Amino acid sequence: MHSSAPKKAMVLAAGLGLRMRPVTLRMPKPLVEIAGKPLLDWGLDALAQAGVAEAAVNVHYLPDQIRAHVAGRTAPRIVISDETEQLLDSAGGIVKALPTLGTSPFFLVNADTFWIDGPDPDLLRLALAWDAGKMDMLLMLADPNTAVGHTGKTDFLLAGDGTLARSGGSENGLIYAGAAIIDPAVFEGAGATPHSLNRYFDSAIDKGRLHGLEMKGQWITVGTPDAIPAAEEAVAKARRQ
DSSP: OOOOOOSEEEEEOOOOOGGGTTGGGTSOGGGOEETTEEHHHHHHHHHHHTTOOEEEEEEOSSHHHHHHHHTTOBTTEEEEEEOSSOOOHHHHHHHHHHHHHOSSOEEEEETTEEEEOOSSOHHHHHHHHOOTTTOSEEEEEEOTTTOBSOOSOOOEEEOTTSBEEEOTTOTTOBEEEEEEEEOGGGGTTOOSSSOOTHHHHHHHHHTTOEEEEEOSSEEEEOOSGGGHHHHHHHHHHHHHO
16 A cells, blocks of 8 residues: 655755865855756755655755755745754754654655656655555665766665665665655654764664665766766756657
């Protein structure tokens, strides 16, 4: 039985963007534009298309620029989660925003990666694949052979039943594409202190409750300034098709 798509989302936008210097000396990485659209808006537009009504966006570095940028947005409505005093990392940032996110499964999107959807939007595919009876988290995964800008190793091995294991960098592995659906119950008892989502991934793996779905769209990651032209070319190519 599939429930309806999540109506809330967490957008991780608080990072320092150190690898994106010198561009990020004057703006936070989520506001770096690719093909005329800030990275943050690529993610928020995808969430709006998936029917998300409200998104928590965490801020730390140059927060006023992000606040001003999202101030006028209504789809989704934006709630700022302020981490200016202390950067809380991927999981701590979510825990701090849990009062906004509520008790139902929510979308998670990293503000600094994006993708070009295929015929069926990948976030909607993720929502259709979500099964609360089997899953604590469902991760969107990308094929390293088609991803643009990816230079690191793979992250997960996807089994036939949809469960995930750590890939240990295996060539058969897939990349975590920076989007997921998460049941907030996994954070029960956790504090809003700096800590990573990786411990929750590992815990869900141990229970057989970390699942993945390979995306149909093209995943693009922009880690450094020299990755921007390749990302813009990928968008231009997709728009020509």
